[in-house]
Amino acid sequence: MIQTSPLSSGILDSVSATDSMIELRGLVKRFSNAAGEFTVLKGIDLTINRGQFVSIVGKSGSGKSTLLNMITGIDHPTEGQVIVNGTDIYDGINESTRSKWRGKNLGIVFQFFQLLPMLTLLENVMLPMDYVNMYDFDERPQRAMELLKLVGLEKFANKLPVLVSTGQQQLAAIARAMACDPPLLIADEPTGNLDTKSADTIIQLFELFVSQGKTIVMVTHDPSLTSRTHRNIIISDGELINETISRSLPQLRHRHMLEFTKLAETKIYQPRETILSRDEHVDYFFMIRSGEVEVVLQDKNKETIISKLGKDEFFGEMELLRGGKAIANVRAGNKPVELVLLPRADFTRVMNESPITAEAVSKIVQKRLEAQKMLDPRENHQSENMVSIRRKNKSAATRPSK
């Protein structure tokens, strides 16, 4: 990673040779008040690559606003590093340099639109260009107009903000955020104040920016928006949740996800390496972080691949929930596979505490068993056994905790 020295002249136009747009390393933020010390961010490590569209989700008080304030250089970390677009933004940079850096590298959009009421939409969009002195003076109105066109507001360019709808105000705020063509757009609940249709327009616009190579980090509460991003990062109690866990078991409560994050271990298997053998005791719940696994049934010398599971899928749940041995072989596919493993006892305990997740898992189990039944080359009575397993399994999975 190329890190620009704070003393070099290129600090404002820093270019990183790597793919990462944002890198947070060991980020800690503590606040002190009369009641004592409070740690809001507890050692965050995060890399966001260029061109990614990332959503950040977290309950109120989880630390997500503080996290954004670290990325935008608005607040200072207690410990750790923040590298954005190749610049270590807290290392030897004073406030006014950071402010200039921000103007060139970041576009920021907030829930409330912060358009200046006495300026027209066009003037509002020109403002950042004036402020960081980018683009020729005569070129600015034309560029602002192009941005307004892009967001569909060219007709209203000369109107004051109060005369357009709130959705249009937010579109103008987005045009303004893009005025200096920043590589990174940070949006804090950008659709929080808007109706569904306006929100959709804004997400479409974000998708367009991403297709043009921009990186977007968006804090949102809205699940219909997170599903449209490349990555959804969940923050809970000042810590990031393992993304494989949140994608594999999305119905889990954040506190359970966080608990799993702390308990999970990562393991890599080489191509064709056996992960589980039939009739072997299963001690883990497996989630696939990358690569593919094959579920194989062996009958004498013949083997049948009954399914292939990929990224964010899981296995081992049937065995754990019914408390038995592996019912098939599982092995790595033709590439190395990276797995996230959870100990059996923790998995079953949380399933008991989280009926919604248990239900969802058991639905997947049912589907797999049906697929397995159809493909199973063995005797019919084996299939009947499977059905009984399924029944047992379902009742185990949905039984409420005691």
Added chain:
Amino acid sequence: MTILELRNVNKTYSTAAGDFVALKNVNLKVQAGEFLGVVGKSGAGKSTLLNMINGVDTLTSGNVFVKNISVHDMTEDQRAQWRGKTMGVVYQSFQLLPMLTLIENITLPMDLAENFKPRESKERAMELLKMVELEEHANKLPAFISGGQQQRVAIARALANDPEILVADEPTGSLDSVTADIIFDLFSKLVYEKNKTIIMVTHDMSLTGKFSRSLTMQDGELIEAELEPAFDKTMMRRRK
């Protein structure tokens, strides 16, 4: 002295569903130094009224005079310039620029209007921050102060070019009552000590007692009986 006068102002919006009359023959005189509240339900025409006063929106018929200047007879450019010098505006959401410090937010309108030299604008911004009692936060970004403090900065910013009239649309709408009271104290100070005229609209009927005069707006009309300013010696006494 009458600082503002509306004569037979009408505003009709044409929509797909037909014409909508937002203001019906509104007549109003406001004296310099008044703290006028216009109270009414959502949709009564309050915001439209403000937009007519500061010339943000065009009227259908009638006239608006501010210090004997006919607001709607100016060209768009003239009006923008006039507005920058004559009117300060404060809205419910605070519209501070998130990436600028408080003092930069206040110098911005001065720099845009070029009324002051850069050094003067900075000094003046500091004085305004002092007036709203936030000078110690001058170099902070808006994210680090409370909502009520942000609104005080927005008011300081509205006063940047020293306008005689301040128009405020639900300026306390997103604030709790204690914080709202601080804003009212500030408005009172501006009226009674700095000789500003404030016109504020709100849907909150409980605020009526806070103004030097309050009017009710309903279905685009101002209630007749209250049109003459209750501007009298009590006001003069309070201003001392």
